[in-house]
Amino acid sequence: MGPYQPDMLEYPGTKFGSQNRRFQKKWFQKFYWLEYSPSTNKAYCFYCFLFLNDVNSSNISALVNEGFDNWKRVNQGKTCAFLSHIGSAASSPHTMCERRAENLMRPSQHIDKVMHAQSKEEKEKNRLRLSTSIVAVRWLALQGCAFRGNDESLSSSNRGNFLELMKAFAKMNIEIDEVVLENAPKNAQYIAPEIQKEILHIMANRVRKMVREEVGDKYFCILVDEARDISKREQMAIILRFVNNHGILTERFFAIKSVSDTTSMNLKNEISNVLVHHDLHVKKIRGQGYDGASNMRGAWNGLQALFLKDCPYAYYVHCFAHRLQLTLVSAAKDVSVIWEFFSHLDNIVNIVTSSTKRIAELHTAQRNEIEYMLSIGERDSGSGANQIGNLQRAGATRWSSHYDSVKSLIGMYTATCKVFEVLSDHFPNGRAKAEVRGIYRNMNLENVGGMNFFRKLKFFAQEMKLMCLILIVYIRLDVPVGKLQ
Known part of the structure; x- marks a missing residue:
């Protein structure tokens, strides 16, 4: 609020000899730091009164402590008591006190504001x-x-x-x-790697929380499968299957747990811990879906049997994908022409993909073929069309990969033949060269063997999807594998 400077009609007088002197209102304008106390009829320095700790002279002491009332010493030029109080130096006590006051009355410069x-x-x-x-x-x-x-x-x-x-x-x-x-x-x-992992865990927990809210209090099924990661540790994936609020059957990947062993009791404990942690009750399970391993489907001590003891409505269903794989392998293992064909196909893929140089030759042959077909109008151009690809191997654990392998060879048949043509003429190893020539002879459409191979290639590509669909129907009807053979 600043110094107290009352506006009075007449200030009390003080007797100095034969003269009666008093405080003058005009001094407030000349000395803005000056304040006056009507109760004591004395003047004070507002700044020094608040901030001065070290008093060195009587003038300063009077204006700071008991007050100044020697009015005859004010209007005396350079010897004026108020001017003497201010001092001429920039580091005088009054000047330092004035700076402190100015800083106090600038809130933006306060230390707490600056720190904030x-x-x-x-x-x-x-x-x-x-x-x-x-x-x-x-x-x-x-x-x-x-x-x-x-x-x-x-x-x-x-x-x-x-x-x-x-x-x-x-x-x-x-x-x-x-x-x-x-x-x-x-x-x-x-x-840091720890920060990266922590952010990932937070994201994973938020996703799990959203899935948990989506499940709500409804009944659900669990789908479980385990596999080894690259470090040879067993990882168990848990998927929830339920009907959402819109009446749509929904599957959500919920958690992945590293398990020390794959015994049925240990798997049950790990799954139960995950469900309990997210307030999902085992009593609300209405289905279990696993593969056909004994620790999963065992009628007495398998995982499905252990959950059935806690919840009699948690019916077990053997995974259809696993059943289809087992059925296809079982149905095809005694058909020699199928195994002969895929053995021949594996040899083709292995020879081409075992060398980066041959893969580069395959890509070059594909590129030349695509450019030629585009130039004569046999191919249509467009986004995503005419891509350069590689031959795909058929996997041992997923039968659908056989179809992908057959399909990739059909799409690159001409380019693959050109690679084998080059290899049959320039392969350095005599025994391997003979093997390459034998494979190329069976592939080449100019001879009967090549025509038969190409017919089989197209036949398997066309019939494998139909075969899978038929087998899926048979599996859902619980037809025994022996009858399918």
């Missing part, structure tokens, strides 16, 4: 830094890319997907560049 402003700015930088890390983690997780690099040091030319993505963000945005990686504090960079 700095803290707010630091918070914004931390949020931008963390947001950038979150976006990088989310993108890499969505694309299924690896996070870490072999060498993540500053001197490395490739520090891994996560750090390289952060560098790309920094190049595109100046604000991000100013707060991430080398420009971030060493204790708040938010790029």
Whole structure:
């Protein structure tokens, strides 16, 4: 509020000899720091009264402590008591007190305000830094890319997907560049592997929470399968199957657990722990879907039997995909022409894909063929059309991969023949050269063997889908595998 400066019609007088002197109102305008107390009829220095701790002269002491009332000493030029109080030096006590008062009356300069402003700015930088890390983690997780690099040091030319993505963000945005990686504090960079994993866990928990809310209090089924990861550890995937609020049958991947062993009791305990943790009651299970392994489907001690003891309505259904695989293998194992055909197909794929040079020759042959077919109008151009591909191997655990293998060879039949034509003339190894020529002779459409092979190729490509559909129907009707043979 500033110094107290009352506006009075007449200030009380003080007797000095034969003269009666009094305080003058005009002094307030000349000395803005001056204040007057009507009760004591004395003047004070507002600034020094508040902030002065060290009193060195009588003038200063009077204006600070007991008050000043020697009015005859005011209008005396350079010897004026008020001017003497101010002093001529820039570091005089009065000047220092005035600066302190000015600082006090500027709230924006207070230390708590300055610290708050700095803290707010630091918070914004931390949020931008963390947001950038979150976006990088989310993108890499969505694309299924690896996070870490072999060498993540500053001197490395490739520090891994996560750090390289952060560098790309920094190049595109100046604000991000100013707060991430080398420009971030060493204790708040938010790029450590532990931070990446923590962000992933938070995202996974949010997804699980959404799935749990979608399930609600409804009944559900569980689908479980286990497999080994690249480090040879058993991983168990848990999927929930339920009818959502719109009446649509829905399946949601819910959790993946690393299990020490795959005994039925251990698997049951791990699944139960996951369900209990998310407040999903075992009593509400109305179905179980596993493969046909003894620890899963065993009638007495299998996983399905253990859950049936807790919930008699949790009916077990042998996974249709596994049943189809077993049925196809069982139905085809005694048909020699099928195994002979796929053995021949495996040899073709192995010879072409076992060398990067042959793969490059296959791509070149495909490119030349596509350009020629486009030039004569036998192929249509368009987005996604006329792609260069590779021959695919048939997998041992998924029969549908056999169809993909047959289909890939049909699409690249001419280019594959050209590769074998080159190999049959220039292969260095005599024994291997004879093998390549034998395979090429069976593939070549100019001879009877090649025509038969191509007919079989097209036949299997056309009939395998129909065969799978028929077998699915038979499986759903619970027809024994022996009758299918």
